[in-house]
Amino acid sequence: MERILLIEDDRRIHKALKHLFEKEGYALEVAADGAVGLEAFRARKPSLVILDLTLPLVPGQEVCREINRQAPTLPIIVLSAAADELDKVLMLELGADDYVTKPFSPRELLARVRAVTRRAHHASVESPYAFDDVSVDFEKMQLTRSGKPVPLTRQEFKAMRYFAANPERVISREELLSEVWGYNCYPTTRTVDNHLLSLRQKLEKDPTHPVHFLTVHGVGYRFAP
Amino acid sequence: MERILLIEDDRRIHKALKHLFEKEGYALEVAADGAVGLEAFRARKPSLVILDLTLPLVPGQEVCREINRQAPTLPIIVLSAAADELDKVLMLELGADDYVTKPFSPRELLARVRAVTRRAHHASVESPYAFDDVSVDFEKMQLTRSGKPVPLTRQEFKAMRYFAANPERVISREELLSEVWGYNCYPTTRTVDNHLLSLRQKLEKDPTHPVHFLTVHGVGYRFAP
DNA sequence: ACACAATTGTCAAAACATTGTAAATTCTCT
DNA sequence: AGAGAATTTACAATGTTTTGACAATTGTGT
Numbered sequence: 001m002e003r004i005l006l007i008e009d010d011r012r013i014h015k016a017l018k019h020l021f022e023k024e025g026y027a028l029e030v031a032a033d034g035a036v037g038l039e040a041f042r043a044r045k046p047s048l049v050i051l052d053l054t055l056p057l058v059p060g061q062e063v064c065r066e067i068n069r070q071a072p073t074l075p076i077i078v079l080s081a082a083a084d085e086l087d088k089v090l091m092l093e094l095g096a097d098d099y100v101t102k103p104f105s106p107r108e109l110l111a112r113v114r115a116v117t118r119r120a121h122h123a124s125v126e127s128p129y130a131f132d133d134v135s136v137d138f139e140k141m142q143l144t145r146s147g148k149p150v151p152l153t154r155q156e157f158k159a160m161r162y163f164a165a166n167p168e169r170v171i172s173r174e175e176l177l178s179e180v181w182g183y184n185c186y187p188t189t190r191t192v193d194n195h196l197l198s199l200r201q202k203l204e205k206d207p208t209h210p211v212h213f214l215t216v217h218g219v220g221y222r223f224a225p
Numbered sequence: 226m227e228r229i230l231l232i233e234d235d236r237r238i239h240k241a242l243k244h245l246f247e248k249e250g251y252a253l254e255v256a257a258d259g260a261v262g263l264e265a266f267r268a269r270k271p272s273l274v275i276l277d278l279t280l281p282l283v284p285g286q287e288v289c290r291e292i293n294r295q296a297p298t299l300p301i302i303v304l305s306a307a308a309d310e311l312d313k314v315l316m317l318e319l320g321a322d323d324y325v326t327k328p329f330s331p332r333e334l335l336a337r338v339r340a341v342t343r344r345a346h347h348a349s350v351e352s353p354y355a356f357d358d359v360s361v362d363f364e365k366m367q368l369t370r371s372g373k374p375v376p377l378t379r380q381e382f383k384a385m386r387y388f389a390a391n392p393e394r395v396i397s398r399e400e401l402l403s404e405v406w407g408y409n410c411y412p413t414t415r416t417v418d419n420h421l422l423s424l425r426q427k428l429e430k431d432p433t434h435p436v437h438f439l440t441v442h443g444v445g446y447r448f449a450p
Numbered sequence: 451a452c453a454c455a456a457t458t459g460t461c462a463a464a465a466c467a468t469t470g471t472a473a474a475t476t477c478t479c480t
Numbered sequence: 481a482g483a484g485a486a487t488t489t490a491c492a493a494t495g496t497t498t499t500g501a502c503a504a505t506t507g508t509g510t
Contacts, residue, residue: 154497188500191497194497378486
């Protein structure tokens, strides 16, 4: 999955972008200042960076130059306040691939991201998906079992989606934790089990003898459609 | 067919756009100044307006504001001579949906038109629209419930419209904010809840047990006609 | 087959997060 | 200035996730 690193201190922008980009299949990671941003860039190796110029501590220009030096091919989109009518040429020389002035619409930015990455958007598991008497519409976030709607919680849905995307493969708890729960989140392993429990109770005919959500002892779980 | 109203005094632009847009299946109507433009807007009910800022007689800003007031959901794309950032901010506040600076290529404008219409899902809500005992006329901005008129405010209307255009789909607060509230606007998410509250109170039989405006915990809202 | 260790299933309480709601405040038009 | 709308605030109500105890199960070495 495409990982985007957003280096920006305005939390409202985090919120505004987070949802849209995740809906469109990007993983958006956020860093609130330049130092954290550079660190995150090195640690997470994103496939694209969105960088605010007006950052606390380290100026955005520095960050831009540094990222560009370490990863010359990594696309960078720069955000700048409308006030500082900056030098576009200078930005491009620092390694930026495009720039957007605030205020901007999340969708405008998304369009630029698409343009810059120019990468086909693969619809991996997209709806509708079905197994047994269960059918899942990921787009609408609805799941029905023999026609009747079954409410799933957010985490259950995420887990279901991940299983659907990786059928028949054994998936470890650690993998589920990082893929479904997110990187910076380390709940007890019991958490995963409990969610599997709910999935079984909601989707298996006999929850104590699961047919679809199988456990592979000592390794993890396997989804058999 | 999608009807576009072009309010622009430069005849060369008329010519350049007319041909391309009609080839692409849009009906392009032209008004050469602001007064004629407003009249045409009222008479022809276009599904999108392309508006030049530097108009004779009535300034484009006025026209934009007026159109936005009468039809808050009608997409407006603004053309302006200079890349003046102040204008961009102002325009978006006046209700423009996108902004193209001259000189531009007709194809670029076409792309923006496509983007804006797709975003607005304009085609997918026919007016009058009806569900349950409610019927909505989005063009006249009127809503009746079992025949009796129910006054909705602007935001409520916009939200209603967005829900109607996206039935059954889970819509997050962020999506509502960026689609209904607009570009450079990041109100608290509680704002959305309060508007949902009003919609429920005005349109649900039992506002505390909504049937149409459902909440999907942890994700957002879903409209079920 | 047996005991033992490690892993997993299950439940319910606790911790946490999200949402509903009304009232207060700010904003925007007249 | 005043009315109505939009937004924020504050808190209550609700729903979800995590945790930890314990039971049940599986795997391993003898």
